Amino acid sequence: MKLLEADLSYFNYLEKGFAGEKKFDNMIKEHISIEHIVLNDLLLEHNNTKFQIDSLLFLSNTIHFFEIKNNEGDYYIDNDLWYKSPKKEIKNPLHQLKRSTTLLRGLLQELRINTQIVEHLVFVNPEFHLYNASMYLPITYPTQLNRMMDKLNSLNNSKINENHIKLANQLLNLHIKEPSYFRLPDYTFDQLTKGITCANCDAFIERYQKTTIRCNHCGFKENITNAVIRSIDEFSLLFPDRKITKNTIQEWCKIASHKTIKRILTSNYKQLGKSVSTHYVKQGN
Ligand SMILES: [Zn+2]
Structure with missing residues (x-):
């Protein structure tokens, strides 16, 4: 369906942020060969204040706290205020980083953990540029990413022990699972464009x-069976309360024939009910 402008811009913002975090995560996977633990995407709370962590890297004596940004274009700092060129003020990401790091420090103190935390604001988009920034700010630019990874990796005496694992598990347990659907736009089955979308580019x-x-x-x-199963998964995600029936799925997938849908449902799903009330559930559910 066509999203409202506000929803679309929020969606683009989330998608871009997610792409940036994934990119950074892949770099850590490729580059960091010393002993370490990575925790991604944590939502924690301290002093009744929630804070988000994009990425935490545990090494021997240090926890590296990464705030990942995927901003694109020219930015500048003027009197501690950040602007996107030509003159649109944005939230100062260093304030966000400082706030989150302070809250994490407080949380670790509460857990009686005394570890050094090093904060990093990381820009991953190669099309990002920032003017007027002091070199003493905890910022890593796209052109410095590889060298930062090399530098982290050169601490080759990093050893992960029981305490690190214990702390990582403690933080995972404290992670707040917020329902991610709370900002979903309203939609109905009838309102949505039907059809199978491409697994690669999302075109119909x-x-x-x-x-x-x-x-x-x-x-x-893509094999038609895979594509239909993928579409049924999307249907179930969007409409968790609706039953999977041959007619609904045929309408949902649109291009696949009744015969094909029936074959795929029969051989990949468990059939429940008889005649008009026949519906299917995923194997193992
Ligand atoms: Zn495609």
């Missing part, structure tokens, strides 16, 4: 041949 698939669908937009090919 126009038709399929034999057992293969091919995206006209990007050329990606």
Whole structure:
């Protein structure tokens, strides 16, 4: 469906942020070969204040706290205020970082853990530039990312012990699982465009041949069975209360025939109920 402008801009913001975090996470995976623990995407609370952590890297004596940003374009600092060029003020990300690090310090004190925390504000988008920033700020720019990874990795005496693992588990247990759907826009089944979308680029698939669908937009090919199961998963995620029936799924997938849908449902799902009330559930559910 077409999203309202405010929802769309919030969606783009989330998606961009997520892409940035994934990119950083992959860099850690590729580069850091010394003993370490990584925790991503934590939502914690201290003094009745919630705070978010993009990434925590545990090394021997230090916890590195990373706030990841995927901003793009030219930015500048003027009197401690941050602007996107030409003149749009943005929230000072260093304040956010400082606030979260302070709260994490408080939380660790409460847990009687005395470990050094090093804070980093990391910009991962190669199209990002910041003017007028002091070199003493805890900022890592896209062009410095590889060197930062090398530097972390050069602490080759890093040893992870029981205490690190215990603390990591404590933080995981304290993680607040907020329902991620609380800011979903309103939608109904009838309102949504039906059809199978491409697993690679999300464009709607126009038709399929034999057992293969091919995206006209990007050329990606996928087996029809996979594509239908993927679409059913999306249907279930969007409509957790609706039953999976042959007719509903045929309408949902649109391009696949009744016969194909029936074959896929019968061989991949458990059938419940008889005749008009027949519906299917995922195997193992
Ligand atoms: Zn595609």
